[in-house]
Amino acid sequence: MGKIKLGRSRFAAVAGAVALVSSSLILQTTSSNAASGKILVIDSEFNHKTLDPQREFEDGGNMMDRAIYDTLLTFKGSDASRPVPSLALSYKANADSTVFTFKLRKSARFSDGTKLTSADVVYSLDRLKNIQGNPSSLMAGLTATATDPYTVVITADQPDTAVPVKVAGPEFGVVNSKLVAAHGGYALVGAVTKDKAENYLNTTSAGSGPYMLSKFSLTTEVDLVVNPKYWGPKPGYSKIVIRNVTQAVQALDVQKGVANIAIDLSPKQVDSLTGVNVTAGVSTTVFFLYSNANPQISAVTSDPNFQNAVRYALDYKALTTFAGKGSIQAAGIIPSAFQGALKPADATKQDIALAKADLAKTAYKGEPIGLRYWGGGAWEGISFDDFATVISSQLAAVGINLKLQPTPVGDALTTYRNGTDTMGLWFWGPDWPDSSNYSQNFGPGEKVGLRAGWATNAAVTKVINAVAIESNPAKRASLYRQFQLDLNQNSPFVPLIQSPAILVSTKSVIGIASNPIWKVNLTELK
Amino acid sequence: MKRNPDSPWRQPLAVIGVTILAIWVLVAIFAPLIAPSNPIAQNYPELLPPNAHNWFGTDSVGRDILSRVIYGARITLPLSIMLVILAMIVGTVIGAIAGYFGGWVDATLMRLTDVVLAFPGIILAMAVAAALGAELRNAVFAVVLVAWPTYARLVRGLILSSKNADYVTSSRLLGASTTRALFVDLRPNISGPVFVLAALEAGNGMLLLSGLSFLGLGARPPSAEWGAMVSAGANNFDKWWIAVFPGLAILTAVLAFNFLGDALRDILDPRTAKALRE
Numbered sequence: 194m195g196k197i198k199l200g201r202s203r204f205a206a207v208a209g210a211v212a213l214v215s216s217s218l219i220l221q222t223t224s225s226n227a228a229s230g231k232i233l234v235i236d237s238e239f240n241h242k243t244l245d246p247q248r249e250f251e252d253g254g255n256m257m258d259r260a261i262y263d264t265l266l267t268f269k270g271s272d273a274s275r276p277v278p279s280l281a282l283s284y285k286a287n288a289d290s291t292v293f294t295f296k297l298r299k300s301a302r303f304s305d306g307t308k309l310t311s312a313d314v315v316y317s318l319d320r321l322k323n324i325q326g327n328p329s330s331l332m333a334g335l336t337a338t339a340t341d342p343y344t345v346v347i348t349a350d351q352p353d354t355a356v357p358v359k360v361a362g363p364e365f366g367v368v369n370s371k372l373v374a375a376h377g378g379y380a381l382v383g384a385v386t387k388d389k390a391e392n393y394l395n396t397t398s399a400g401s402g403p404y405m406l407s408k409f410s411l412t413t414e415v416d417l418v419v420n421p422k423y424w425g426p427k428p429g430y431s432k433i434v435i436r437n438v439t440q441a442v443q444a445l446d447v448q449k450g451v452a453n454i455a456i457d458l459s460p461k462q463v464d465s466l467t468g469v470n471v472t473a474g475v476s477t478t479v480f481f482l483y484s485n486a487n488p489q490i491s492a493v494t495s496d497p498n499f500q501n502a503v504r505y506a507l508d509y510k511a512l513t514t515f516a517g518k519g520s521i522q523a524a525g526i527i528p529s530a531f532q533g534a535l536k537p538a539d540a541t542k543q544d545i546a547l548a549k550a551d552l553a554k555t556a557y558k559g560e561p562i563g564l565r566y567w568g569g570g571a572w573e574g575i576s577f578d579d580f581a582t583v584i585s586s587q588l589a590a591v592g593i594n595l596k597l598q599p600t601p602v603g604d605a606l607t608t609y610r611n612g613t614d615t616m617g618l619w620f621w622g623p624d625w626p627d628s629s630n631y632s633q634n635f636g637p638g639e640k641v642g643l644r645a646g647w648a649t650n651a652a653v654t655k656v657i658n659a660v661a662i663e664s665n666p667a668k669r670a671s672l673y674r675q676f677q678l679d680l681n682q683n684s685p686f687v688p689l690i691q692s693p694a695i696l697v698s699t700k701s702v703i704g705i706a707s708n709p710i711w712k713v714n715l716t717e718l719k
Numbered sequence: 720m721k722r723n724p725d726s727p728w729r730q731p732l733a734v735i736g737v738t739i740l741a742i743w744v745l746v747a748i749f750a751p752l753i754a755p756s757n758p759i760a761q762n763y764p765e766l767l768p769p770n771a772h773n774w775f776g777t778d779s780v781g782r783d784i785l786s787r788v789i790y791g792a793r794i795t796l797p798l799s800i801m802l803v804i805l806a807m808i809v810g811t812v813i814g815a816i817a818g819y820f821g822g823w824v825d826a827t828l829m830r831l832t833d834v835v836l837a838f839p840g841i842i843l844a845m846a847v848a849a850a851l852g853a854e855l856r857n858a859v860f861a862v863v864l865v866a867w868p869t870y871a872r873l874v875r876g877l878i879l880s881s882k883n884a885d886y887v888t889s890s891r892l893l894g895a896s897t898t899r900a901l902f903v904d905l906r907p908n909i910s911g912p913v914f915v916l917a918a919l920e921a922g923n924g925m926l927l928l929s930g931l932s933f934l935g936l937g938a939r940p941p942s943a944e945w946g947a948m949v950s951a952g953a954n955n956f957d958k959w960w961i962a963v964f965p966g967l968a969i970l971t972a973v974l975a976f977n978f979l980g981d982a983l984r985d986i987l988d989p990r991t992a993k994a995l996r997e
Contacts, residue, residue: 441956461766461779465957515765515780568853569935569950576954579780582941586761597940599853 231431233702233718236446237456239437242327244409245394246366247320250327252622255363255711256456257435260417260428262366262400265295265314265345266357270706270717271474273626274530276357280309280367280401281345290352290664295360297343303369303401304420311339316370316380318347323384328364331625335359352664355627362625363711369399403428403716413437417715429704429719440571447697454705455697456712459574460517469697473519474707476573476694477528480516480620482507482584486685487646491615493562495646497683498554503616504541504687505548506591507584512690515583516575519693525677526621526635526688530709531628532666533673541681541688548591561596565608566618568599573692581618584689612644620692626710628673632657635686636676645685653679730985736978739971747792756783758790759941769960776960778951784960787943788968794944796972798859799925805863806924807917810870811909815901817871818878829875832868840865841930848936855944858937862927866920873916877909911987919980922973929969945969 241254246262249255259267266276266284281295301309315337322332334350347356359365368378377389393399398406403423408416417433438446444462446452447469463471484494484503493499509522524535564585566577578599585595595616600608608614621641623630634641636657637650656679660672680686694707703719746753755774756762761781769776775784817828835843847861881887882905890904929946931937933953938944945965952962 441954444957462955462957571954576779578940578951582759582780583761585941586759599935599939601849601853601935 233430233433233454233715234452235433235435235454235456235713235715236438236443236452237435238439238443239412241411241415243391243395244398244406244415245326245391246363246368246400247317247324247328248326248391250364250624252710252712256713256715257406257415257417258363258366258400259402259711260404260433260715261398261402261406262363262368263301263309263402264363264365264367265297265360267361268626268708268710268714270714271708273477273709274358274532276361279361280314284357286357288664290354290356291349293347293349293356294340295345295347297345298424299343301401301424302422303372304398304405304422305369305372306422307369307371309367309369309401310342311345312342313370314345314367315339316373317367318365320368320373320378320380320384320388321364323380323382324388325385328362328624331359331362331364352662353629354664354666354669355625355629358627359625361710366400366402368394369401372399404433407432410437428716433715440574444697447699450699453699453702454713457574458695458697459571459576460519460693460695462574463695463697466697469699470702470705472696472698472705472707474694474709475519475521475529476622476692476707477530477626477709478573478620478622478692478694479523479526479528480575480580480618480689480692481523481526482616482618482687482689483645483685484616484687485612485614485646487612487648490613490646491562493555493557493560494615494685496555496557498551499557500685500687501682502548502552502555502591502593503588504681505544505551506588506593507541507687507689508543508587509540509689510543511587512583515580516690516692519695520690523688523691525674526680526686527628527631527673527677528623528691528709531623531626531631533628533670533677535674535677535681539674539678539681545591552592557593559592559594561594562615563598564595564616564618565598565600565605565614567602567605570602572620573694575692577618584618609644612646617645623709628669629660632660632673632676635680635684637684642684647685650679650683653684730982732978733982733985736975736982739975740979743792743796743972743975746789747796750789750793754783754786754789756786758782758787758943766955766958766961768958775964776958778948778961779955779958782941784948784964787948788945788964791943791945791948791965791968792972794855794938794942795925795929795946795969798855798928799921799972799976802859802862802866802924802928803917803921805859806866806920807870807913809863810867811874811913813867814871814874814876815878815905815909818875819882819897819901819905825875828871832871835865835868836872838865840927844927844931845934845936848931853936853939855932855938855942858928858931861931861936862924865927866924869920870913870916873912874909877912878905881905881908915980915984915987917980918976918983922976922980925969925973925976 239253240251243249244257246258249258263280265281267279269277280297280301282298284293284295286293303309318337336348338346340346373390376393379387395409403420404417405420407418415435419431440457443455444458447455448466484500485491486495488495513520513522522540524537524540527534566581570577581597588595609617636642637647637653656672656676660669663669696705696707696713698705704717763777763781765779765781767773767777773783778784813828817825844861844865847864848858851857887900887904932944932946933950938947945968948965949962955961
């Protein structure tokens with residue numbers, strides 16, 4: 194073993210040297226800056242599409258915008274369910290969760306020195322609602338008004354207990370309304386065509402957070418510098434450099450100290466690193482498998498007996514072993530951190546005999562069934578090619594013959610969204626950190642339900658409708674559990690695993706926590 | 720062989736090339752007998768470094784890499800040979816038609832050849848493979864599409880230089896058809912160089928095919944294709960054994976094809992053969 198280890202580290206050293214030489218320019222800037230102790234370098238696989246807070250909807254954009262813009266409420270550390278004060282010092286909800294009143298702090302200022310008032314909050318929330326960007330659905334049914342310069346009221350058409358967690362999302366980041374309006378911003382109805390502020394917000398930030406945007410790119414590097422006029426305590430770094438780096442190189446960088454934090458490493462990649470801090474959490478990403486319930490797509494996969502055969506054939510323990518340390522079986526489609534999540538005991542268990550019996554009830558004769566997935570893709574360290582390979586060998590054991598269809602992500606998303614794939618392997622990360630995100634998407638006739646060809650199921654729809662108007666937390670939790678138990682027995686979906694969320698950092702980084710919404714809160718780092 | 724019975728085969732490189740290729744062909748034929756494990760069964764712990772049991776280690780889902788490299792010979796070798804034969808046939812036919820008939824036929828076909836040659840091979844092959852869908856069959860087709868112009872150019876040149884030779888003219892005067900002129904009179908003179916080119920191109924074809932699989936445009940998982948295996952290693956490049964062994968397999972096979980091509984050229988090309996004799 195000693196010899197093998199030597200060989201491996203020597204190989205890593207050689208590979209590292211190659212990477213260092215090839216990126217010597219970056220290395221020079223980072224290492225000279227690292228000496229001052231004020232610069233933080235982060236390696237991440239970029240997935241942000243914009244940094245306009247009312248348009249961004251990816252966790253990469255969340256991470257950056259969380260540091261630039263403040264929200265009414267926020268989350269601390271790894272938590273994503275108990276909002277704490279930020280711009281709002283306190284809030285009150287009425288009994289049926291339709292009116293939320295937020296009291297703003299008076300000390301908050303934007304980076305240009307102007308005071309942040311309720312008008313800026315209302316402008317930002319109106320803009321979120323009206324520009325019809327990816328996250329606009331978060332404001333559906335909600336209306337923001339200002340009753341005085343430091344009071345904001347959010348009214349919901351229907352009871353919506355998720356409002357406090359929704360407003361903690363970076364999509365609700367408060368922009369400097371005068372500045373944004375002066376640069377093409379428009380917040381009222383019609384903003385879908387009239388708002389032209391996205392480019393401005395991708396070059397200059399207009400927030401009140403501890404950092405400001407100083408360099409923007411979708412493909413190479415995003416830089417943040419400290420906001421000298423920040424109203425709160427001074428953040429830990431004077432500059433944060435976020436670079437777009439592939440997983441394998443992230444491992445080398447953080448090992449060598451070229452980067453301070455690696456965001457996207459898998460448990461297996463982390464195993465071979467030494468002298469670094471590893472912060473593990475369970476992510477809220479749920480990987481799931483579906484068998485299309487639409488008989489026009491496949492007579493086989495639409496048979497509930499086939500769907501059950503798939504469900505019981507899978508070896509969930511082996512799947513979590515595959516996904517690595519820190520991953521858990523997804524007991525239901527709602528991740529473990531949220532209200533109404535199923536307990537591990539409720540999770541589907543492997544039962545080969547049952548799977549074979551269910552399969553025998555179908556007309557299936559061993560013909561290959563296509564399983565579509567993101568070929569060459571990896572999410573939170575889990576390779577889709579490998580995951581699909583493991584699943585296919587498990588299903589082969591009961592006689593289900595999968596034809597793997599790795600497909601470039603754009604094409605795969607198209608057929609997935611069109612609902613034309615016989616089977617699919619995908620994941621779902623919450624749009625907002627609340628169980629309602631799942632009942633509103635995974636039900637029959639809902640967005641993801643239709644992708645899996647699942648059009649109707651009266652019993653499940655009844656539960657979804659009941660939970661939508663229920664404001665009592667205990668009753669909501671019970672309804673969410675019912676919804677998921679139904680899904681686990683009587684739907685095309687098979688929840689598989691929740692992936693581990695791992696942050697690897699050098700010893701110099703203090704205060705790091707893995708958060709499901711923004712991965713890491715840059716403002717908490719010292 | 721007849722022309723020059725012994726000297727080329729005394730070249731050590733030629734012998735090495737043929738030996739390596741013969742070994743790979745045997746490995747491919749007898750894969751089920753040699754391989755210690757099923758190439759797609761996930762029988763072992765993941766990411767084991769090479770050890771007494773798994774000589775080449777295991778990959779990220781616990782498959783024995785030695786077995787996968789052995790079975791990979793069954794995919795990569797026959798496909799490389801097949802695509803070379805296809806490209807050779809297509810290129811030779813087009814080149815022969817262009818060269819023999821000349822005029823607008825020649826101009827049209829050669830401009831088409833120029834268009835294909837103007838693209839970097841891997842880019843055109845990627846575009847074709849991506850458009851047709853990621854499957855090994857389509858990747859082979861894409862490589863053939865990229866590879867044929869080299870043959871067409873060569874064959875056209877050979878035909879041009881010999882179609883007006885006295886023996887062809889006299890054959891035509893005796894009433895021989897175009898087909899006969901092409902296949903009986905001219906073919907022997909062009910087959911030698913074409914075979915040399917084919918042997919040299921086999922290595923390129925294999926590289927291109929592996930390259931497409933590496934990019935995810937060729938073999939589908941879980942099939943054990945060498946290029947795809949190297950690609951899996953790129954995701955874990957601190958685990959050197961995942962990519963190195965299939966990479967060595969590609970290296971040795973391509974090298975062998977090149978050595979063989981060199982040897983064939985020495986035998987079939989009258990000038991080098993003469994030089995060797997003297």
